[in-house]
Amino acid sequence: MKQELEIYIHIPFCVQKCAYCDFLSGPAGKEEQEAYVRALRREISVASKMAEEYEVSTVFLGGGTPSILPPEAVDGILRTVRESFSLSPNAEITMELNPGTDGKEKMEAYRKAGINRLSIGLQSANDQELHTLGRIHTWQDFRNTYEAARKAGFVNINIDLMSAIPGQTLKSYEKTLERVCSLCPEHISAYSLILEEGTLFWNWYEKTDHPKDHPPLPDEETERQMYERTKEILQGYGYERYEISNYAKKGKECRHNIGYWRRIPYLGFGVGAASLFEEQRWSNLRDRKKYVETWSENEPKEALLLTREEVQKLSGREAQEETMFLGLRMMEGVSEAEFAARFHHTVEEIYGDEIRELEQEHLIQRKQGRIALTDRGIDVSNHVMACFLQDEGEEESS
Known part of the structure; x- marks a missing residue:
């Protein structure tokens, strides 16, 4: 399949x-x-x-x-x-x-x-x-x-x-x-x-x-x-x-x-378009003239490489962060089972302290195997999502 x-x-x-x-x-x-x-x-x-x-x-x-x-x-x-x-x-x-x-x-x-x-x-x-x-x-x-x-x-x-x-x-x-x-x-x-x-x-x-x-x-x-x-x-x-x-x-x-x-893989085409494919992110050239010239003056494989900028291979922790702050945008929230299947760690193992603190503040709720924003959490969603971002210098989890 x-x-x-x-x-x-x-x-x-x-x-x-x-x-x-x-x-x-x-x-x-x-x-x-x-x-x-x-x-x-x-x-x-x-x-x-x-x-x-x-x-x-x-x-x-x-x-x-x-x-x-x-x-x-x-x-x-x-x-x-x-x-x-x-x-x-x-x-x-x-x-x-x-x-x-x-x-x-x-x-x-x-x-x-x-x-x-x-x-x-x-x-x-x-x-x-x-x-x-x-x-x-x-x-x-x-x-x-x-x-x-x-x-x-x-x-x-x-x-x-x-x-x-x-x-x-x-x-x-x-x-x-x-x-x-x-x-x-x-x-x-x-x-x-x-x-x-x-x-x-x-x-x-x-x-x-x-x-x-x-x-x-x-x-x-x-x-x-x-x-x-x-x-x-x-x-x-x-x-x-x-x-x-x-x-x-x-x-x-x-x-x-x-x-x-949900972080389904996607490919972006055209100037400035972003992609996420096999845990790698990149963006395309932002200059329209340069983009057209790249595809008219180079061999296909070379043009494809020259079109891409800001190529980044995501670490396991970065993928976990994205899963949380993107998934929490949806009212259904993040599936704990899907998180564990993808990363071979439970949400509790990675973000237990953050989750408990946010629950105490009534900003998130755990229900039927999912973690989602409360009504109050939606109002301060940027604050909630920032809690799942790794602090600079913090040791990375695999």
Whole structure:
């Protein structure tokens, strides 16, 4: 029986950079896009030789804005995946899509190409908030996109939402949640805005104590209320929280993301894409021009090696740490039996002191052979996960 493998494909193009975005993306012309897709398909084909004993269970096209590509380019990329890898017949194949870069014809073409799940970047149902974010679409544009997706036959759709947007109020955020829930998407991802260095928002709100001509950020109390209302409103509409920031109708959880939190091996293709394969991590080149040149000017095997950066062979302790802090993101938590089977040590042997302390603080709970965050633990999840990271100089366990 073949081992499970996931694939991530990075499309680094977008119409314009949003004010909050620090992702590896930006505008590009037709010729640059075509050259990138050729290099991408070549990388996928060459890298497949290392995964002949694996079967691909999920494929995720992220960005950037993958829907900026013409449908024939998306079809070509997925055709290369099918030709190069053993793809499961029921593989989840997701593509991120932004309103304003799509249409009815594109939707139908995506379906024919094999896309069976869409992730639509809405962020807010308030047009003023969308403008502040630097989005190129309106709420009505999103509605048109969503309806076109349904008419094309998509029955598994995620909608991305954002809270703590400059100028956003608790009332406007609640209205966004209500509007989106009324459409009955299968999945909703709800994230709080983070000011990332190098973004417009960082320059506006972190480089000065008194931002001028920009709407204020919600205060800490309002942000906390938004966080609480997300859970209350979504659960009221039948969405189950299965990960800190993700909610789904029963059976519609994102399989690709769950695989990431469970440390299923994955290969990332394209600029900046990360991989975890046979307990080794690496990232690809982050320079688009250099990435394309590497694949056009070198022999396949050499290009594959030149594409990779930050190659790291994980130690046993590092793999254990990842298992804990990634697994704890899910509401079901970490399986003690799976941990012991993978590492030949029980969780108690490795993290007994940490677990007892966190239990006493009512931040985690052990139930039916699993270790999971409590409601209180979810609120301070970063603190909990940090408890499972090895202190510098601490002796490593095998």
